[in-house]
Amino acid sequence: MNFRATAHHPALILDDVRGARKMLDGVARMTALEGSRHLTELVGAPVHLKCENLQRTGSFKLRGAYVRISGLTPVERAAGVVAASAGNHAQGVALASSLLGVRSTVFMPVGAPLPKVAATREYGAEVRLHGQVVDETLAAAQRYAEETGAVFIHPFDHPDIIAGQGTVGLEILEQCPEVRTIVLGIGGGGFAAGVAVAVKALRPDVRIVGVQAEGAACYPPSLAAGYPVSLDSPVSTMADGIKVGRPGDVPFALVEELVDEVRTVTEDELSSALLLCLERAKLVVEPAGASPVAALLSDPKAFRGPVVAVLSGGNVDPLLMQRILRHGMSAAGRYLSLRLRLTDRPGALAALLATLTVADANVLDISHVRTDPRLGLTEAEVDLYLETKGPQHCADVEETLRAAGYRVIG
Secondary structure, three states: OOOOOOOOOHHHHHHHHHHHHHHHOOOOOOOOEEEOHHHHHHHOOOEEEEEHHHOHHHEOHHHHHHHHHHOOOHHHHHHOEEEEOOOHHHHHHHHHHHHHOOOEEEEEOOOOOHHHHHHHHHOOOEEEEOOOOHHHHHHHHHHHHHHHOOEEOOOOOOHHHHHHHOHHHHHHHHHOOOOOEEEEEOOOOHHHHHHHHHHHHHOOOOEEEEEEEHHHOOHHHHHHHOOOOOOOOOOOOOOHHHOOOOOOHHHHHHHHHHOOEEEEEOHHHHHHHHHHHHHOOOOOOOHHHHHHHHHHHHOHHHOOOOEEEEEOEOOOOHHHHHHHHHHHHHHOOOEEEEEEEEEOOOOHHHHHHHHHHHOOOEEEEEEEEOOOOOOOOOEEEEEEEEEOOOHHHHHHHHHHHHHOOOEEOO
Protein backbone atom coordinates (compact mmCIF):
# COMPACT_ATOMS: atom_id res chain seq x y z
CA MET A 1 0.00 0.00 0.00
CA ASN A 2 1.10 3.58 -0.47
CA PHE A 3 1.29 5.67 2.68
CA ARG A 4 0.12 9.04 1.43
CA ALA A 5 -0.24 11.10 4.57
CA THR A 6 2.05 13.05 6.84
CA ALA A 7 2.02 13.63 10.57
CA HIS A 8 0.01 16.81 10.03
CA HIS A 9 -2.86 15.11 8.19
CA PRO A 10 -4.22 12.43 10.55
CA ALA A 11 -7.43 12.00 8.54
CA LEU A 12 -5.40 10.78 5.56
CA ILE A 13 -3.36 8.53 7.78
CA LEU A 14 -6.59 7.09 9.15
CA ASP A 15 -7.47 6.04 5.61
CA ASP A 16 -4.21 4.09 5.46
CA VAL A 17 -4.94 2.33 8.76
CA ARG A 18 -8.39 1.44 7.51
CA GLY A 19 -6.84 0.12 4.30
CA ALA A 20 -4.44 -1.97 6.37
CA ARG A 21 -7.35 -3.42 8.29
CA LYS A 22 -8.95 -4.61 5.06
CA MET A 23 -5.68 -6.30 4.09
CA LEU A 24 -5.55 -8.04 7.48
CA ASP A 25 -9.10 -9.38 7.29
CA GLY A 26 -8.82 -13.12 7.79
CA VAL A 27 -5.12 -12.85 8.66
CA ALA A 28 -4.88 -11.11 12.03
CA ARG A 29 -7.33 -11.91 14.80
CA MET A 30 -9.43 -9.28 16.52
CA THR A 31 -8.00 -10.06 19.93
CA ALA A 32 -10.07 -10.07 23.09
CA LEU A 33 -10.59 -7.14 25.44
CA GLU A 34 -10.74 -8.48 29.01
CA GLY A 35 -11.70 -6.59 32.14
CA SER A 36 -9.35 -6.58 35.14
CA ARG A 37 -11.07 -6.32 38.50
CA HIS A 38 -7.81 -5.95 40.40
CA LEU A 39 -6.52 -3.08 38.26
CA THR A 40 -9.98 -1.50 38.23
CA GLU A 41 -9.91 -1.36 42.02
CA LEU A 42 -6.43 0.16 42.03
CA VAL A 43 -7.15 2.79 39.39
CA GLY A 44 -10.64 3.56 40.65
CA ALA A 45 -12.09 3.24 37.14
CA PRO A 46 -12.66 0.40 34.66
CA VAL A 47 -9.46 -1.12 33.29
CA HIS A 48 -9.47 -3.46 30.29
CA LEU A 49 -6.63 -5.54 28.86
CA LYS A 50 -6.26 -5.70 25.06
CA CYS A 51 -4.81 -9.18 24.58
CA GLU A 52 -2.42 -8.94 21.63
CA ASN A 53 -0.41 -11.61 23.45
CA LEU A 54 -3.07 -13.95 22.04
CA GLN A 55 -2.56 -12.73 18.47
CA ARG A 56 -1.19 -15.14 15.85
CA THR A 57 2.58 -15.48 16.42
CA GLY A 58 2.02 -14.19 19.96
CA SER A 59 2.22 -10.44 19.29
CA PHE A 60 0.90 -7.51 17.26
CA LYS A 61 3.93 -7.67 14.94
CA LEU A 62 2.13 -9.83 12.38
CA ARG A 63 -0.14 -6.87 11.54
CA GLY A 64 2.60 -4.53 10.35
CA ALA A 65 4.71 -7.23 8.72
CA TYR A 66 1.81 -8.51 6.64
CA VAL A 67 0.81 -5.03 5.45
CA ARG A 68 4.42 -4.16 4.59
CA ILE A 69 5.05 -7.32 2.59
CA SER A 70 1.63 -7.11 0.91
CA GLY A 71 2.67 -3.75 -0.50
CA LEU A 72 5.75 -5.09 -2.30
CA THR A 73 5.83 -5.16 -6.09
CA PRO A 74 6.03 -8.53 -7.90
CA VAL A 75 9.73 -7.87 -8.57
CA GLU A 76 10.40 -7.13 -4.90
CA ARG A 77 8.49 -10.23 -3.80
CA ALA A 78 10.54 -12.36 -6.15
CA ALA A 79 13.72 -11.09 -4.48
CA GLY A 80 12.47 -12.19 -1.07
CA VAL A 81 12.55 -10.33 2.23
CA VAL A 82 14.98 -10.17 5.11
CA ALA A 83 14.54 -9.05 8.72
CA ALA A 84 16.47 -8.88 11.96
CA SER A 85 14.85 -9.60 15.30
CA ALA A 86 15.26 -11.36 18.62
CA GLY A 87 11.74 -12.74 18.46
CA ASN A 88 8.37 -11.09 17.79
CA HIS A 89 9.17 -9.27 14.55
CA ALA A 90 10.97 -12.39 13.33
CA GLN A 91 7.88 -14.51 13.79
CA GLY A 92 5.59 -11.89 12.27
CA VAL A 93 7.73 -11.58 9.15
CA ALA A 94 8.09 -15.36 8.85
CA LEU A 95 4.34 -16.04 9.00
CA ALA A 96 3.38 -13.05 6.82
CA SER A 97 5.88 -14.13 4.17
CA SER A 98 4.61 -17.69 4.18
CA LEU A 99 1.01 -16.55 3.84
CA LEU A 100 1.96 -14.34 0.88
CA GLY A 101 4.26 -16.87 -0.78
CA VAL A 102 7.40 -14.79 -0.31
CA ARG A 103 10.79 -16.25 0.63
CA SER A 104 12.04 -14.88 3.96
CA THR A 105 15.38 -14.85 5.72
CA VAL A 106 15.53 -13.77 9.34
CA PHE A 107 18.72 -12.90 11.20
CA MET A 108 18.57 -13.52 14.96
CA PRO A 109 21.19 -13.03 17.70
CA VAL A 110 23.22 -16.08 18.64
CA GLY A 111 21.72 -16.01 22.12
CA ALA A 112 18.10 -15.72 20.98
CA PRO A 113 15.76 -17.98 23.02
CA LEU A 114 15.45 -21.39 21.40
CA PRO A 115 11.62 -21.40 21.40
CA LYS A 116 11.61 -18.15 19.38
CA VAL A 117 14.18 -19.49 16.92
CA ALA A 118 12.21 -22.71 16.50
CA ALA A 119 8.91 -20.85 16.04
CA THR A 120 10.43 -18.56 13.39
CA ARG A 121 11.66 -21.59 11.44
CA GLU A 122 8.30 -23.33 11.79
CA TYR A 123 6.57 -20.29 10.31
CA GLY A 124 8.69 -20.80 7.21
CA ALA A 125 11.70 -18.48 7.46
CA GLU A 126 15.33 -19.38 6.94
CA VAL A 127 16.96 -18.41 10.24
CA ARG A 128 20.55 -17.22 10.41
CA LEU A 129 22.12 -16.71 13.81
CA HIS A 130 24.54 -13.78 13.83
CA GLY A 131 25.88 -11.39 16.44
CA GLN A 132 25.58 -11.20 20.18
CA VAL A 133 23.29 -8.15 20.27
CA VAL A 134 20.46 -6.98 18.00
CA ASP A 135 22.53 -4.11 16.55
CA GLU A 136 25.02 -6.62 15.14
CA THR A 137 22.18 -8.77 13.85
CA LEU A 138 20.55 -5.75 12.22
CA ALA A 139 23.77 -4.81 10.44
CA ALA A 140 24.12 -8.36 9.11
CA ALA A 141 20.56 -8.32 7.77
CA GLN A 142 21.12 -4.99 6.04
CA ARG A 143 24.32 -6.29 4.42
CA TYR A 144 22.40 -9.34 3.21
CA ALA A 145 19.76 -7.07 1.68
CA GLU A 146 22.41 -5.08 -0.17
CA GLU A 147 24.17 -8.18 -1.42
CA THR A 148 21.12 -10.17 -2.52
CA GLY A 149 18.50 -7.55 -3.38
CA ALA A 150 16.11 -8.90 -0.72
CA VAL A 151 13.80 -6.25 0.72
CA PHE A 152 14.68 -5.32 4.28
CA ILE A 153 11.58 -5.31 6.53
CA HIS A 154 12.24 -2.87 9.35
CA PRO A 155 10.48 -3.68 12.64
CA PHE A 156 9.06 -0.16 13.15
CA ASP A 157 10.57 2.51 10.91
CA HIS A 158 8.30 2.27 7.86
CA PRO A 159 4.85 3.79 7.15
CA ASP A 160 3.25 0.48 6.15
CA ILE A 161 4.40 -1.11 9.40
CA ILE A 162 2.85 1.78 11.32
CA ALA A 163 -0.43 1.51 9.39
CA GLY A 164 -0.66 -2.21 10.15
CA GLN A 165 0.01 -1.76 13.86
CA GLY A 166 -2.56 1.03 13.96
CA THR A 167 -5.35 -1.46 13.36
CA VAL A 168 -5.15 -2.29 17.07
CA GLY A 169 -6.38 1.26 17.74
CA LEU A 170 -9.43 0.77 15.54
CA GLU A 171 -10.29 -2.42 17.40
CA ILE A 172 -9.97 -0.73 20.79
CA LEU A 173 -12.42 2.02 19.81
CA GLU A 174 -14.92 -0.59 18.63
CA GLN A 175 -14.53 -2.85 21.65
CA CYS A 176 -14.45 -0.05 24.25
CA PRO A 177 -16.12 3.06 22.75
CA GLU A 178 -16.11 4.77 26.15
CA VAL A 179 -12.30 4.51 26.52
CA ARG A 180 -10.58 7.63 27.84
CA THR A 181 -6.96 6.44 28.20
CA ILE A 182 -4.91 3.92 26.20
CA VAL A 183 -1.62 2.72 27.69
CA LEU A 184 0.89 0.80 25.57
CA GLY A 185 4.59 0.00 25.41
CA ILE A 186 7.00 1.94 23.20
CA GLY A 187 10.23 0.65 21.70
CA GLY A 188 11.08 2.24 18.36
CA GLY A 189 7.61 3.78 18.24
CA GLY A 190 5.85 2.07 15.33
CA PHE A 191 3.10 0.53 17.45
CA ALA A 192 2.41 3.67 19.50
CA ALA A 193 2.44 5.83 16.38
CA GLY A 194 -0.02 3.60 14.54
CA VAL A 195 -2.46 3.35 17.42
CA ALA A 196 -2.23 7.11 18.03
CA VAL A 197 -2.91 7.88 14.37
CA ALA A 198 -6.09 5.79 14.34
CA VAL A 199 -7.39 6.83 17.75
CA LYS A 200 -6.67 10.56 17.60
CA ALA A 201 -8.32 10.87 14.18
CA LEU A 202 -11.56 9.44 15.54
CA ARG A 203 -11.37 10.32 19.23
CA PRO A 204 -8.96 13.23 19.85
CA ASP A 205 -10.13 13.33 23.49
CA VAL A 206 -8.59 9.92 24.26
CA ARG A 207 -5.31 10.22 26.13
CA ILE A 208 -2.51 7.97 24.85
CA VAL A 209 0.29 7.07 27.23
CA GLY A 210 3.44 5.30 26.08
CA VAL A 211 5.59 3.24 28.45
CA GLN A 212 9.32 2.54 28.19
CA ALA A 213 11.69 0.54 30.36
CA GLU A 214 14.04 2.80 32.33
CA GLY A 215 17.05 1.03 30.85
CA ALA A 216 15.92 1.65 27.26
CA ALA A 217 14.07 4.96 27.49
CA CYS A 218 15.08 6.65 24.25
CA TYR A 219 11.91 8.69 23.81
CA PRO A 220 12.10 11.12 26.77
CA PRO A 221 15.45 12.63 25.68
CA SER A 222 14.40 12.55 22.03
CA LEU A 223 11.13 14.36 22.75
CA ALA A 224 13.03 16.91 24.81
CA ALA A 225 15.47 17.48 21.93
CA GLY A 226 12.76 17.54 19.26
CA TYR A 227 14.39 14.85 17.13
CA PRO A 228 15.45 11.18 17.52
CA VAL A 229 18.61 10.79 19.59
CA SER A 230 20.52 7.64 20.51
CA LEU A 231 21.06 6.69 24.12
CA ASP A 232 24.64 7.21 25.29
CA SER A 233 24.79 4.06 27.41
CA PRO A 234 23.94 0.54 26.18
CA VAL A 235 20.26 -0.33 26.52
CA SER A 236 19.56 -2.77 29.33
CA THR A 237 16.20 -4.28 30.18
CA MET A 238 14.50 -7.65 30.41
CA ALA A 239 11.80 -6.23 28.10
CA ASP A 240 13.45 -7.14 24.79
CA GLY A 241 10.33 -6.20 22.84
CA ILE A 242 10.90 -2.50 23.66
CA LYS A 243 14.69 -2.67 24.01
CA VAL A 244 15.56 0.02 21.46
CA GLY A 245 18.29 2.64 21.75
CA ARG A 246 16.91 5.19 19.26
CA PRO A 247 13.40 6.09 18.06
CA GLY A 248 12.55 5.44 14.44
CA ASP A 249 12.54 8.52 12.21
CA VAL A 250 9.09 7.82 10.76
CA PRO A 251 7.23 7.03 14.00
CA PHE A 252 8.98 9.74 16.01
CA ALA A 253 7.15 12.60 14.31
CA LEU A 254 3.81 10.88 14.92
CA VAL A 255 4.59 10.05 18.54
CA GLU A 256 5.77 13.62 19.15
CA GLU A 257 2.53 15.03 17.77
CA LEU A 258 -0.07 12.49 18.89
CA VAL A 259 1.11 10.63 22.02
CA ASP A 260 0.21 12.60 25.14
CA GLU A 261 2.81 11.24 27.55
CA VAL A 262 5.70 8.80 27.76
CA ARG A 263 6.38 7.18 31.13
CA THR A 264 9.17 4.87 32.30
CA VAL A 265 9.02 1.81 34.52
CA THR A 266 11.66 -0.09 36.46
CA GLU A 267 12.67 -3.74 36.13
CA ASP A 268 11.01 -4.48 39.48
CA GLU A 269 7.78 -2.92 38.23
CA LEU A 270 7.94 -4.99 35.04
CA SER A 271 8.43 -8.16 37.05
CA SER A 272 5.52 -7.35 39.35
CA ALA A 273 3.30 -6.59 36.36
CA LEU A 274 4.15 -9.86 34.65
CA LEU A 275 3.39 -11.74 37.86
CA LEU A 276 0.06 -9.94 38.20
CA CYS A 277 -0.93 -10.83 34.62
CA LEU A 278 -0.16 -14.46 35.30
CA GLU A 279 -1.77 -14.71 38.75
CA ARG A 280 -4.79 -12.42 38.41
CA ALA A 281 -5.58 -12.38 34.67
CA LYS A 282 -4.31 -15.91 33.90
CA LEU A 283 -2.43 -14.48 30.90
CA VAL A 284 1.13 -15.28 29.83
CA VAL A 285 2.67 -11.93 28.91
CA GLU A 286 6.27 -11.02 28.07
CA PRO A 287 7.94 -8.14 29.94
CA ALA A 288 7.43 -5.63 27.11
CA GLY A 289 3.77 -6.63 26.92
CA ALA A 290 3.38 -6.12 30.66
CA SER A 291 4.85 -2.59 30.59
CA PRO A 292 1.44 -0.84 30.49
CA VAL A 293 0.35 -2.82 33.54
CA ALA A 294 3.62 -1.85 35.25
CA ALA A 295 2.78 1.81 34.63
CA LEU A 296 -0.69 1.36 36.13
CA LEU A 297 0.74 -0.38 39.19
CA SER A 298 3.40 2.28 39.75
CA ASP A 299 0.98 5.24 39.69
CA PRO A 300 -2.62 3.99 39.52
CA LYS A 301 -4.31 7.32 40.26
CA ALA A 302 -2.62 9.04 37.31
CA PHE A 303 -4.89 7.41 34.72
CA ARG A 304 -8.38 8.57 33.81
CA GLY A 305 -10.73 5.69 33.10
CA PRO A 306 -11.97 3.70 31.41
CA VAL A 307 -8.42 2.58 30.63
CA VAL A 308 -7.28 0.09 27.99
CA ALA A 309 -3.82 -1.40 28.64
CA VAL A 310 -2.42 -3.18 25.58
CA LEU A 311 -0.65 -6.47 26.30
CA SER A 312 1.45 -6.34 23.15
CA GLY A 313 3.05 -9.78 23.26
CA GLY A 314 3.29 -13.11 25.05
CA ASN A 315 6.45 -14.65 23.62
CA VAL A 316 8.60 -15.27 26.66
CA ASP A 317 11.28 -17.92 26.99
CA PRO A 318 10.36 -20.39 29.78
CA LEU A 319 13.77 -20.00 31.44
CA LEU A 320 13.44 -16.22 31.41
CA MET A 321 9.89 -16.57 32.71
CA GLN A 322 11.19 -18.60 35.63
CA ARG A 323 13.76 -15.91 36.50
CA ILE A 324 11.26 -13.10 36.01
CA LEU A 325 8.69 -14.76 38.24
CA ARG A 326 11.24 -15.14 41.02
CA HIS A 327 12.23 -11.50 40.55
CA GLY A 328 8.59 -10.43 40.46
CA MET A 329 7.76 -12.34 43.62
CA SER A 330 10.73 -10.73 45.35
CA ALA A 331 9.68 -7.27 44.18
CA ALA A 332 6.15 -7.97 45.41
CA GLY A 333 7.45 -8.88 48.89
CA ARG A 334 6.76 -12.58 48.47
CA TYR A 335 10.22 -13.64 49.68
CA LEU A 336 11.83 -12.89 53.02
CA SER A 337 15.49 -13.36 53.94
CA LEU A 338 16.33 -13.44 57.65
CA ARG A 339 19.30 -14.17 59.88
CA LEU A 340 18.53 -15.33 63.41
CA ARG A 341 20.71 -16.00 66.42
CA LEU A 342 19.55 -18.71 68.80
CA THR A 343 20.80 -20.95 71.58
CA ASP A 344 22.73 -23.96 70.30
CA ARG A 345 20.96 -26.87 71.94
CA PRO A 346 19.26 -30.06 70.79
CA GLY A 347 15.86 -29.34 69.28
CA ALA A 348 16.50 -25.61 68.75
CA LEU A 349 16.25 -25.84 64.98
CA ALA A 350 13.12 -27.98 65.18
CA ALA A 351 11.53 -25.41 67.48
CA LEU A 352 12.36 -22.63 65.05
CA LEU A 353 10.75 -24.53 62.18
CA ALA A 354 7.67 -25.13 64.32
CA THR A 355 7.40 -21.38 64.93
CA LEU A 356 7.64 -20.73 61.20
CA THR A 357 4.86 -23.28 60.66
CA VAL A 358 2.66 -21.30 63.04
CA ALA A 359 3.54 -18.13 61.09
CA ASP A 360 2.49 -19.93 57.86
CA ALA A 361 5.84 -19.17 56.16
CA ASN A 362 7.25 -21.68 53.69
CA VAL A 363 10.99 -22.40 54.10
CA LEU A 364 12.73 -22.42 50.72
CA ASP A 365 16.28 -22.60 52.03
CA ILE A 366 17.99 -22.78 55.39
CA SER A 367 21.62 -22.58 56.51
CA HIS A 368 22.59 -23.56 60.08
CA VAL A 369 25.95 -22.15 61.28
CA ARG A 370 27.38 -23.37 64.59
CA THR A 371 31.16 -22.96 64.32
CA ASP A 372 31.70 -19.34 63.26
CA PRO A 373 34.24 -17.50 65.50
CA ARG A 374 31.75 -14.63 65.84
CA LEU A 375 29.43 -16.89 67.79
CA GLY A 376 29.48 -17.48 71.52
CA LEU A 377 30.00 -20.90 73.00
CA THR A 378 26.25 -21.62 73.20
CA GLU A 379 25.12 -19.70 70.14
CA ALA A 380 24.17 -20.63 66.57
CA GLU A 381 23.05 -18.65 63.57
CA VAL A 382 20.41 -19.59 61.04
CA ASP A 383 19.98 -17.98 57.60
CA LEU A 384 16.43 -18.39 56.31
CA TYR A 385 14.96 -17.83 52.87
CA LEU A 386 11.16 -17.87 53.14
CA GLU A 387 8.22 -17.69 50.79
CA THR A 388 5.49 -15.39 52.12
CA LYS A 389 2.14 -13.94 51.06
CA GLY A 390 3.29 -10.35 50.71
CA PRO A 391 4.79 -7.39 52.63
CA GLN A 392 2.31 -7.55 55.52
CA HIS A 393 2.91 -11.27 55.95
CA CYS A 394 6.67 -10.59 56.02
CA ALA A 395 6.15 -8.16 58.90
CA ASP A 396 3.90 -10.66 60.67
CA VAL A 397 6.51 -13.43 60.36
CA GLU A 398 9.21 -11.24 61.88
CA GLU A 399 6.88 -10.23 64.72
CA THR A 400 6.00 -13.88 65.40
CA LEU A 401 9.69 -14.79 65.60
CA ARG A 402 10.50 -11.92 67.97
CA ALA A 403 7.51 -12.79 70.15
CA ALA A 404 8.87 -16.35 70.36
CA GLY A 405 12.16 -14.98 71.69
CA TYR A 406 14.32 -15.13 68.57
CA ARG A 407 16.86 -12.40 67.80
CA VAL A 408 16.46 -11.18 64.22
CA ILE A 409 19.86 -9.74 63.30
CA GLY A 410 19.54 -9.30 59.53
